[in-house]
Amino acid sequence: MIHQRECPVEALIHVLGGKWKPMILWHLIESNKRFNDLEKLIPDVSQKMLSQHLRDLEREGIVNRTIYPTIPPKVEYSLSEYGKTLIPVAEVMCAWGENHNKRKYKESAS
């Protein structure tokens, strides 16, 4: 039985809604990254949450995981073509969020 998420807005929030997912995507938009790179770029994320979020994003088809069977092993994460369709959505969300942060700043400053 297929559970189709009733509300499409919730579906998107589910995809982006992990604590570190926007950050991960932000870095992958720039360029492909390895596990270690992401750890360094997002200093506060734990290995557990990083791998869990990466697997979530992989399962949703947003990121690709490429394994190079070299020694030492190399695993590269990249935005999939489908993942790139998130970029304009994220930009709109980001613009609203930036404005909202400014608004809250002014509010608490006044």
Place this chain on the structure above:
Amino acid sequence: MIHQRECPVEALIHVLGGKWKPMILWHLIESNKRFNDLEKLIPDVSQKMLSQHLRDLEREGIVNRTIYPTIPPKVEYSLSEYGKTLIPVAEVMCAWGENHNKRKYKESAS
């Protein structure tokens, strides 16, 4: 000390991210609603979560709460002018989410 949410995408997710918030907003876009109306329109929400989410949205300036001191008391919730700026954002999110739901449906059907 002002805690400014570092990531604007997260800020938006924080505003929309409660389990029932998208639904509440969806109904308020249509027209102003009373507490009871929303309870009926969203059958599974508990009174506790409804009032909590409404207060969250009010605190963020997204909805207005108007009290008419009549008997019995009447309280009306409406989208604020600021809340209306969320509509185009929600539309973009919704379009992506709809497509994502379809994609998942196809995937599990194949």
Place this chain on the structure above:
DNA sequence: TAATGCACTTACTTAAAAGTAAGGGGAGGA
């Protein structure tokens, strides 16, 4: 007199998300 409607709040419980800390496997270097 008792029950009903409105708009909630409070106290308590359960479930979901995130954090912490440790381990693992295999090859290369000191």
Place this chain on the structure above:
DNA sequence: TCCTCCCCTTACTTTTAAGTAAGTGCATTA
């Protein structure tokens, strides 16, 4: 031989979100 690097996984704990159930206050209706 022991340590390090890479890319994680597992077990356990804490924090946060949500659910459940009951209660509040006032006035009208039966």
